[in-house]
Amino acid sequence: MIPEDIENRARNGLATREDALKLLKENPFELFDMADRLRRESVGDDVTYVVNRNVYITNMCRGKCNFCSYNQPDGYILTIPEILEKVETAYVAGATEICIQGGFLPELKLDFYLEIVRAIKEKYPDISIHGYSPMEINHAARVDGISLEEAFTKLLEAGLGTLTGTSAEILCQRVRNIICPEKITTEEWIDTIKSAHNAGLVTNSTIMYGHVETWKERIDHLLILRDIQQKTGKFTELVPLPFLPYNNRVGKKMIKEGRYGPGGIEDLKFYAIARVLLSKHIPNIQASWVKLGNKLAQVALNCGANDLGGTLMEDQITVASGGKNGEYLHPEEMQWIIRGIGRRPVRRDTHYRECK
Numbered sequence: 001m002i003p004e005d006i007e008n009r010a011r012n013g014l015a016t017r018e019d020a021l022k023l024l025k026e027n028p029f030e031l032f033d034m035a036d037r038l039r040r041e042s043v044g045d046d047v048t049y050v051v052n053r054n055v056y057i058t059n060m061c062r063g064k065c066n067f068c069s070y071n072q073p074d075g076y077i078l079t080i081p082e083i084l085e086k087v088e089t090a091y092v093a094g095a096t097e098i099c100i101q102g103g104f105l106p107e108l109k110l111d112f113y114l115e116i117v118r119a120i121k122e123k124y125p126d127i128s129i130h131g132y133s134p135m136e137i138n139h140a141a142r143v144d145g146i147s148l149e150e151a152f153t154k155l156l157e158a159g160l161g162t163l164t165g166t167s168a169e170i171l172c173q174r175v176r177n178i179i180c181p182e183k184i185t186t187e188e189w190i191d192t193i194k195s196a197h198n199a200g201l202v203t204n205s206t207i208m209y210g211h212v213e214t215w216k217e218r219i220d221h222l223l224i225l226r227d228i229q230q231k232t233g234k235f236t237e238l239v240p241l242p243f244l245p246y247n248n249r250v251g252k253k254m255i256k257e258g259r260y261g262p263g264g265i266e267d268l269k270f271y272a273i274a275r276v277l278l279s280k281h282i283p284n285i286q287a288s289w290v291k292l293g294n295k296l297a298q299v300a301l302n303c304g305a306n307d308l309g310g311t312l313m314e315d316q317i318t319v320a321s322g323g324k325n326g327e328y329l330h331p332e333e334m335q336w337i338i339r340g341i342g343r344r345p346v347r348r349d350t351h352y353r354e355c356k
């Protein structure tokens with residue numbers, strides 16, 4: 001039986017780390033039910049999705065994250081006209097959002113990031129641009145000798161809509177020292193996100209779980225996000241990213257030990273715990289179909305999640321690390337998936353406003 005006092009604290013946004021650890025000892029199906037109740041109370045029964053497209057400006061990366069398979073030494077950097085061609089395909093498909101992503105190339109300067117945003121905005125003023133990672137901008141600001149807030153203000157003025165909350169991985173230095181010792185530290189990530197929020201930029205938040213971290217470390221990550229949200233209120237959503245173990249060093253070691261990343265029940269428990277800790281603070285929790293697959297995403301939408309993510313059209317990162325769920329989910333199929341669990345599909349924009 002789920003203790004009533006814990007459910008009440010969760011409902012009021014006050015669930016603690018100890019509450020979450022206790023819930024993990026309960027029957028998982030009761031935990032899922034509780035998360036589903038909290039989700040309904042917080043955001044209702046609608047399930048949102050966004051028509052968007054990923055554009056990978058480069059497939060190269062000089063980062064050395066041990067968990068990542070997206071790090072070819074040689075590859076491409078798109079030119080502005082090539083980027084605009086990709087945006088055009090999204091525009092034709094009715095997208096409201098472009099996600100600019102790529103590996104980490106230290107030679108890319110803030111000016112290049114600004115130029116991309118301006119070029120897209122000039123031709124497609126109505127498409128919102130979601131992109132770049134805290135790690136890239138942190139580096140670019142340092143190279144230019146400007147403060148983080150100045151860098152984010154420039155991006156905002158150029159037309160960046162929202163920043164991604166990637167590079168968060170697990171916000172715990174013990175874990176980062178194993179999976180990404182050269183990446184921005186926990187403190188730097190927090191500082192960078194807060195600077196973005198202070199400059200007026202909205203971001204989403206992510207967590208990549210299911211490798212070397214403990215439940216306590218996952219929970220503490222969620223509590224860090226909750227704490228930031230209480231100060232800035234500028235996270236739109238949480239996007240949990242279950243770790244994919246193929247073609248990377250962390251996964252190789254796990255596979256030798258007979259582990260292949262989180263299983264389905266583990267994913268659902270994570271969604272439920274995220275709902276328990278965040279419902280009142282970051283009410284939108286995304287069941288990313290590209291990571292979970294369509295059917296497990298349907299189940300996650302009954303265990304705390306309320307959003308199915310984007311159509312994406314392309315997803316090089318997931319494919320590189322062994323993803324098998326495709327790269328494009330047509331809006332009509334998204335609606336079908338949502339109706340299949342008896343809920344109403346609602347097309348949203350990046351800020352979770354319904355698109356009419």
Ligand SMILES: C[S@@+](CC[C@H](N)C(=O)[O-])C[C@H]1O[C@@H](n2cnc3c(N)ncnc32)[C@H](O)[C@@H]1O
Nearest residue numbers: 067068102103104133166167208242243244321
């Ligand atoms: C590939 S990076 C691209 C943006 C930028 N280079 C960065 O590191 O933030 C985006 C995110 O993908 C996620 N990712 C990378 N490898 C993954 C894997 N094997 N399984 C699941 N997610 C992964 C990580 O959370 C990472 O922050």
Ligand SMILES: Nc1c(NC[C@H](O)[C@H](O)[C@H](O)CO)[nH]c(=O)[nH]c1=O
Nearest residue numbers: 050054099130204236288309310350
């Ligand atoms: N681009 C990827 C996403 N993005 C989801 C949306 O971009 C997001 O919900 C929002 O609209 C912006 O805050 N999710 C993935 O799992 N993988 C991606 O590559």
Ligand SMILES: N[C@@H](Cc1ccc(O)cc1)C(=O)O
Nearest residue numbers: 164166204206239241317318
């Ligand atoms: N594309 C990355 C992470 C990501 C998540 C959410 C975003 O909004 C953007 C990027 C992945 O699939 O692992």
Ligand code: SF4
Nearest residue numbers: 061063065068103104
């Ligand atoms: S997570 Fe980002 S920085 Fe790290 S290797 Fe992958 S693409 Fe590069």
